[in-house]
Amino acid sequence: MDFADLIQILAATVRLSVPLIFTALAGLYAERSGIFDIGLEGKMLFSAFSAASVATVTGSAWLGLFAGILTGVLLSLLHGFASITQRGNQIISGVAINFIASGLTILLGNAWFGQGGRTPQLPNTARFTEITLPFAADIAPIPFIGPLYSGLISGQNILVYLAFLAVPFTWWVLYRTRFGLRVRAVGENPGAVDTAGISVAWLRYRALICCGILAGFAGTYLSIAQSAGFIREMSAGKGYIALAALVFAKWKPLNVLLTCLLFGFLDAASIRLQGIIIPGFGEVPVQLIQALPYILTVILLAGFIGKAIPPKAGGVPYVKER
Amino acid sequence: MSVPLGTLPRWVNFGLLPLLNVAVAFAISGLVVLFIGENPIEAVKYLVAGALGDGEGIAFTLYYATNFIFTGLAVAVAFHGGLFNIGGEGQVYLGGLGVAFAALALDRYMPWYITAVLATAAAFAFGAAWAFIPAWLQAKRGSHIVITTIMFNFIAAALMVYLLVNVIKQPGNMSPQTRLFEEGGQLPKLGWLMQVFGLDIGAAPFNVSFLIALVAAFAVWLLIWRTRFGFEIRTMGTNATAAVYAGIPYVKTVVVTMLISGGLSGMMALNPVMGDAGKLQIDFPAGAGFVGIAVALMGRSHPVGIVIASILFGVLYQGGAALAFDMPNISREVIILIQGLVILFAGALEHMFRPALIVLFAPKPKSVAASAAGAA
Known part of the structure; x- marks a missing residue:
């Protein structure tokens, strides 16, 4: 494996981790405010469908993005x-959203476009395409830095850059704004927030809106940036991997970035490692690498590497008085 | 928000309220069908005709229902213990491995009923084993069981693909599946039962595991409402702190409840693997583990309710195929939408209509006066 291969794997890692970053950050807002969100998968899927449908009809990627966000x-x-x-069960509500998204996207897609749940292939004008950063071609011949800049940093679509900006932004919101302080507080002790005269319900709703916006970005990325149209079940469990990443990152924004890059790297590597024999171990089963994010998350949850402490009030509906 | 106080009569609480929730779910599905420009009443006609129109349709309906009874019971047992087992899909998958091992080992030497007993035991054991680690982690280390069981679904899928592709695939066959079980490894069809009602089973794979499912439903009823352990499960589900205070061992109850739940999921594999395909294939659970959640919620975690809800979902699954054939504009996935709406209204929004029903039905003047007097 030479340097060019490495750049390719890293570029694939970035592309595969973007939906995870958006979705895990979406889950972060919800869960830090005390609302479990199993429905990330469904939100991502439905947003992907809306973005692709609107981009197909209007021919505008930006309107597609807007539709994706609105859906989320x-x-x-x-x-x-x-x-x-x-005050229903948050897990059950999330499961319901996943099913509704899974069924409704195919049903509507089939009825509107008649391609068995797909949306028509989008032209590049209706997509978010690669942006070549300035000087990419000029720097490319320089060893090491050149390929890194032109192959990895340049040539991604705008949503990729937004995903990487969303991480520090989320950190800033969560740790440097009044809203962020309150979100963190309401996830730990809603009673205290309520006593301070702040509406628990409205605060949680706002956190969920943030969650929906980010999930919308994730879905849009899937259908009109990474690919050129919606395919049925195209989220393919990414919402659950993002959920795992969120747990693995211990509900912290910067950890989310690292975990999503790790999980994206495993995904990228699993395609590459097919059939490669590691000395002293034999052939690595692809399935093992694919299952690694889940296995790592379970081990983390078990408390064997560090300790993942979820927001204290997570999953419990807030009852003001009884 | 003030919720009117009062207790509902039993028939409202266990009859009208769930019926209302499910009715709303179906009404909204009907609106969606209307929205895409089709006639929902026509759709229901095709759906019911496909599912209940002839002997073969009914037998297919009951075949699907068998799957959902097992997974619904599995989810319900965990619900009673205050646990959410979302890992039915993975447990079914592993249960299939148990069934396949038993059938492959015995089908050439034993009659089907001996193989079936051992396959049932193996399915239960494999499903339970797959639920053990999440259960133990929940009980001992406080890891959230919802997350761990989801993770275990994906790990199960990866593991089974690996095993089927690299280990137990039939040599010389391209597709990742085991060899076909011989007669001693296949469950007989229930053609005779259909004939009692004057119906022809046709090509439907309706088989003995339906009867096993009914026995399992009865056993779950016995366990939950007629045994000491069942009482402990329900106590823990109502209030874990009080249960521990009353001397109910937390770790043991959580683990055993989840073992039973996982085992019931695993038993579902009997139906598709031994009763229908006669071999172990990739992706045979096909989402039945998740339908169990809808079924358990709709059946309010009671075995009778679960059997009824399972048959209803069997109608949807069988009728959905006929519907997609007759009305191509409505794809088969409409049943997944209905499933999601049932989970939403019978599960997450189950109390939405309660305040209104309490205003309508609760016998309030007397009880309010009595409680006021008691407080004074």
Whole structure:
């Protein structure tokens, strides 16, 4: 494996980790405010469908992005209505959203576009395409830095850069703003927040809206940036990997970035490692590498590497008085 | 938000309220069908005709229902203990491995009923084993069981693909599956039972595991409401702190509840593996583990409710195929939407209509006066 191969793997890592970063950050807002969100998968899937549909009809990637975000927010509000207003079980509500997204995207896609749940192939004008950063071609011949800049940093689409910006932004919101302080507080002790005269319900709704926006970015990335159209079940469990990444990152934004890059790298490597024999171990089963994110998360949850402490009030509906 | 106080009569609480929730789920599905420009009443007609129109349809419906009874019971047992076993899919998958081992080992030497007993035991053991680690981690180390069981679904899928492709694949066959079980490893069809009602089973794979499912449903009823351990499960599900205070061992109860739940999931594998395909294939659970969640919620975690809900979902699964054939504009996935809406309204939003029903049905004047007097 030479340097060019490494750059290729790293570029694949970045591409594969972007939806994970968006989705895990989406889950971070929800879960730090005390709302478990199993429905990330469904939000991502439905947003992907909306983005692709609107981009198909209007021919505009930006309107597609808007539709994706709107879908994510609406599904988040549904989750909020069930788990905040009606004080229902948050896990069940999330599972329901996953099923609704899975069924409705295929049903609507089939009825509207008649391609068995796919949306038509999008032209590049209706997608987020690669952006070549300045001087990429000029720097390319320089050894080491050249390929790194032109092959990895340049030539990604705008959502990739936004994903990497979303991490420090989320950190700033969470740790440097009043809203962030309150979100963290309401996830640990909603009673205290309520006593301070702040509405627990409204705060959690706002956190869920943030969650929906980011999930919308994730879905949009899948359908109109990474690929050129919606394919049925195209989220393919990424929402659950993002959930695992969120747990693995111990609900902290910068850890989320590192974990998603790790999981993205495992994904990229699993394709590459097919059939490669490691000395002294034999052939590595691809399935083992694919399952590694889940295995690592379980080991972490078991408390064998560090300790993952979820927000204290997570999963418990807040009852003001009884 | 003030919730009116009062207790609902039993028939409202266990009859009308769940019925109302499910009705709303179906009504919204109907609106979606209307939205894509089809007639929902027509759709229901095709659906019911496909599922219940002839003997073969009914037999297919019951075949699907068999799967859902097992997974629904599995989810329900965990619910009673206050645990959410979302890992049915993985447990079914592993259960299939147990069934395949038993059938491959015995099918050439034993009659089907001996193989079936051992395969049932193996399916239960493999499913339970797959639930053990999440259960133990929940009980001992406080890892959230929802997350761990989800993770175990994916680990199970990877493991089974690995085993089927690299280890137990039939040599010389391209597709990753075991060899076909011989007669001693296949469950007989229930054609005779259909004939009692004057119906023809046709090509439907409706088999003996339906009867095993009904026995399992009865056993779960006995366990939950007629044994000491069942009482302990329910106590823990209602209030874990009080249960521990009352001397109920937390770790043991969590682990054993999850073992039973995982085992019931694992037993589902009997139906598709031994009763239908006669071999172990990739992806045979096909989402049945998740349907169990909808079924358990709709059946309010009671075995009778679960059997009824399973048959309803069997109708959806069988009728959905016929519907997609007759009305190509409505794809088969409409049943996944219905499933999601049932989970939403019968599960997450189950109390949405309660305040209104309490206003309508609760016998309030007397009870309010009595409690006020008691407080004074």
